[in-house]
Amino acid sequence: DGGITQSPKYLFRKEGQNVTLSCEQNLNHDAMYWYRQDPGQGLRLIYYSQIVNDFQKGDIAEGYSVSREKKESFPLTVTSAQKNPTAFYLCASSPRGPSNQPQHFGDGTRLSIL
């Protein structure tokens, strides 16, 4: 079955440490997205990528970095510069461009500070 796989499901970060969240999709979608969700809040866009080797900052990109070396993969690194990383992170993908096709979401990664 086609879908989006996020790993790990739970992740703990020590102070000053970088951690990487994995996102893989086999839907053949060009566009991929990373969102952050704080408790009781909506989704805020961190980074997005429309094609391989290209990505754009979203609304809250500071303290995060991404890469898009393969169409299927869009890993997110939470750097030590992100002072409040505790949140739920969702990865999504969709066809590129204006479309009525919805974004498909992974099951999320919950990141906590040790």
Add this chain to the structure above:
Amino acid sequence: AQTVTQSQPEMSVQEAETVTLSCTYDTSESDYYLFWYKQPPSRQMILVIRQEAYKQQNATENRFSVNFQKAAKSFSLKISDSQLGDAAMYFCAYRSADKLIFGTGTRLQVFP
């Protein structure tokens, strides 16, 4: 920039009754798409219904329907015959050419 506003942080409904969740948006584009997503306690994001802005007819999916008022930039979700499994966070979303913009969500409680 486009914005999406959900003015009801929480709503409640009795089982089998009808409830309407509000959503307004702001845009200068003429061609766009609107979505409602459901997020149950499992935190999965589940598509409920979608609406193309160029279509005047309101979308329906079983017990879920929308009231799309393009001129007023309003996109409300009506849930008929509410069920306990409908309890969740509901997010309204606007899709522009390259990204999806979400509202802050409405938490729906369903009472037996």
